[in-house]
Amino acid sequence: MLFTAWLDDPFRPTQNLDLLGFVNPDVTAIRFRNICRIKAEEDGLAYDANGLSVEAIREGQQYGGVRVQTTAFLGTTRIPVQVDIGFGDAVTPTAQELEFPSLLSAEAPRLRAYPRETVVAEKLQAIVVLGQANSRMKDFYDLALSRLFAMKGGSLVQAIRATFERRDTLLPTETPLGLSAAFAEDSKKARQWTAFVGREPLLLQPSNLPAAIVAIGELVFPPLQAAALGDGFERHWPAGGPWT
Known part of the structure; x- marks a missing residue:
């Protein structure tokens, strides 16, 4: 939502x-x-x-x-x-206040919400943990969609570290199975992806699962590697990318 x-x-x-x-x-x-x-x-x-x-x-x-x-x-x-x-979820940097759109003429409520960096970090952690067993195609779609948002590299690295630590998950130093070419090219995963994107009209339409995973990798691999190695990552992701 x-x-x-x-x-x-x-x-x-x-x-x-x-x-x-x-x-x-x-x-x-x-x-x-x-x-x-x-x-x-x-x-x-x-x-x-x-x-x-x-x-x-x-x-x-x-x-x-x-x-x-x-x-x-x-x-x-x-x-x-x-x-x-x-x-107990780790909200990093901090919760942000936003105005949630109303369907009717009522005043739009103002809510405290996760920052985009935490949303990316939580979905990335789930992909790392679930590996080949992952059937949550919505997480892949949401990460691909997150490319549309501008983000600070340092804040995203902090969110990744905080989320993985809170959920007792080791930060991978190599490509996670759930974002690998083997996963992307798996026929069962391809069917799951096709079923997901065909269910409803979507704002973003990656042509196939391999294309979506390549797009996701461009966003998450550099900060994930920085988080795993303990490095700083003072780069910027403009809306649509790439890292600069």
Whole structure:
């Protein structure tokens, strides 16, 4: 959903909202039920506060999370609502305030959000950890889309180091399997990519998975190597690249 606020054009739809939590997970159900019951300007939607459920996710990890699920109603149409809340993520440099676009005439809310560097770092860490087993084509797409944003190299390196350290992941000194030519050319991965990009109209249309991974590599390989080697990286990525 962050990309909706960062880009003027609509991009891939998402089925859930991801948040970072700072309070005891036991309080989450109470807070979300209260949110569902807030009297707001009529927008046609009603939320089932009584049917709201909360379950643990990320079990077995150092920093856990919870999943909130309920149902929204638009007339007689039932809309599943899912919010995943993680705890302990490293937000680097710092959270940024942004204005989230409103579909109706209501005032746009202002939210604290992850910086782009942390979004890149978290998706990169997932790709490194999952390796060949990775079927999360949305992460590859999001990284390719992140090329459209200007970023400071030093800030991105800090975000990569902080995220990998927080998630107990070694920084690779060689090309991660999930960004390798072998992964890009795997026929199963090619089918997964084709299915993903064919599902909805997308803002960015890399011709194929190998092209997407090459584009991603141009953005992430230099700062990833700098992070692994402990080097500084005082370079700049202008919107669209390359590093200068």
